Amino acid sequence: MADLSTTVNGLQMPNPFVIGSGPPGTNANVIGKAFDEGWGAVIAKTISLEAEKVINVQPRYARLRSRESREIFGWENIELISDRSFDTWIDEFKLLKDKYPGRILIASIMEEYRKDAWCEIVEKCQDAGVDAFELNLSCPHGLPERKMGSAMGVNPDLVEEVTGWAMSVAKVPVWAKMTPNVTRIEDPTSAALRAGADGISAINTIRSVLGVDLKTLRPEPSVEGYTTPGGYSCQAVKPIALRNCMEIATLILQDFPGKALSGIGGVETGLDAAEFILLGSDCVQVCTGVMKMGYKMVKPMMEDLSAFMDEHGFNSIDDFKGHSLQFFKTHAELVAIQAAAREKKKAAHDAKMIREDAQWTGDDFVDQSDALSRG
Numbered sequence: 001m002a003d004l005s006t007t008v009n010g011l012q013m014p015n016p017f018v019i020g021s022g023p024p025g026t027n028a029n030v031i032g033k034a035f036d037e038g039w040g041a042v043i044a045k046t047i048s049l050e051a052e053k054v055i056n057v058q059p060r061y062a063r064l065r066s067r068e069s070r071e072i073f074g075w076e077n078i079e080l081i082s083d084r085s086f087d088t089w090i091d092e093f094k095l096l097k098d099k100y101p102g103r104i105l106i107a108s109i110m111e112e113y114r115k116d117a118w119c120e121i122v123e124k125c126q127d128a129g130v131d132a133f134e135l136n137l138s139c140p141h142g143l144p145e146r147k148m149g150s151a152m153g154v155n156p157d158l159v160e161e162v163t164g165w166a167m168s169v170a171k172v173p174v175w176a177k178m179t180p181n182v183t184r185i186e187d188p189t190s191a192a193l194r195a196g197a198d199g200i201s202a203i204n205t206i207r208s209v210l211g212v213d214l215k216t217l218r219p220e221p222s223v224e225g226y227t228t229p230g231g232y233s234c235q236a237v238k239p240i241a242l243r244n245c246m247e248i249a250t251l252i253l254q255d256f257p258g259k260a261l262s263g264i265g266g267v268e269t270g271l272d273a274a275e276f277i278l279l280g281s282d283c284v285q286v287c288t289g290v291m292k293m294g295y296k297m298v299k300p301m302m303e304d305l306s307a308f309m310d311e312h313g314f315n316s317i318d319d320f321k322g323h324s325l326q327f328f329k330t331h332a333e334l335v336a337i338q339a340a341a342r343e344k345k346k347a348a349h350d351a352k353m354i355r356e357d358a359q360w361t362g363d364d365f366v367d368q369s370d371a372l373s374r375g
């Protein structure tokens with residue numbers, strides 16, 4: 001079995017499968033369960049200093065299923081960050097680090113546009129023992145009304161300033177989590193990395209309206225008959241996530257060597273993870289997949305990733321990280337590559353054409369006959 005262990009920004013993980021921030025990291029019980037089942041690291045549900053300002057509604061999820069198999073492939077949520085008190089979280093971070101000292105626990109944090117609030121939340125969480133931070137600059141619903149989440153993440157100047165605040169006090173690695181709801185994800189990514197972030201997480205959910213119930217004529221998820229646009233996740237977002245990760249990884253290689261990328265979006269199998277790693281991710285996060293399949297899904301994920309690595313002779317994650325980035329070109333380059341390939345093929349074909357009697361030596365008789373044939 002291939003070695004799945006990996007070290008990202010000095011964080012040693014037994015495998016690259018990380019619980020993404022959301023319901024699967026909602027309290028110490030479930031985070032402990034994730035460690036017990038073997039997840040490589042856990043990012044807790046996003047927290048803030050003033051949980052009393054966070055008021056959730058129900059229902060807050062809506063799902064898309066395939067017509068025939070009924071499998072869920074798309075998931076919209078209008079869930080906010082954690083509504084549990086900050087003090088409770090600090091107690092639980094300490095408890096988890098006592099019980100699982102060797103495992104990687106990452107705090108996802110979000111605050112209002114105030115330097116003192118960002119510094120306070122970083123300092124208190126790291127004093128509680130968390131191993132790293134993820135800055136949630138990317139939740140697309142609810143919090144932007146308070147100028148938090150993607151309200152910051154879509155603005156590179158704010159990303160740079162806020163990341164700088166976190167970096168001014170952080171003593172552990174910091175990842176900035178990006179929103180895909182921008183035209184060029186490279187812009188906020190560069191801003192975060194310029195401010196000193198150790199890595200990038202991408203993507204958070206895609207702003208969406210899941211659908212309209214054709215009986216009631218109300219959009220989903222319907223809260224007392226009304227809704228608000230939410231965040232889309234699950235299998236359906238994987239192609240968009242892969243594109244964003246490819247762009248971020250390319251930027252990191254060119255301008256910010258050594259920075260990490262944690263790929264997110266529709267990962268449900270070890271083979272999905274392999275694709276994210278081939279496009280430059282150091283590790284992958286899973287959120288909706290755990291809501292569909294439970295914490296035990298990490299075991300088949302490990303088996304599948306390991307089998308993929310064995311098949312290709314890769315001994316470690318580093319052996320194939322970013323391997324497939326080299327195959328991206330501009331469209332104009334594709335046209336030139338194809339023209340050159342056609343020219344080469346034609347030259348090879350022409351070389352077999354008989355032009356003079358002495359070329360008939362008998363050695364390439366079948367190929368030479370083919371070259372003279374039609375059909």
Ligand SMILES: Cc1cc2nc3c(=O)[nH]c(=O)nc-3n(C[C@H](O)[C@H](O)[C@H](O)COP(=O)(O)O)c2cc1C
Pocket residue numbers: 020021022023045046075077079080081082108136139177203204205232233234235237264265266267285286287288289
């Ligand atoms: C119900 C739900 C709640 C989420 N809550 C958070 C959150 O609190 N903080 C955060 O950074 N991302 C949150 N996310 C986004 C996920 O971490 C992830 O970026 C996104 O869902 C794409 O990955 P997936 O397809 O594996 O779910 C949430 C996603 C879902 C589905």
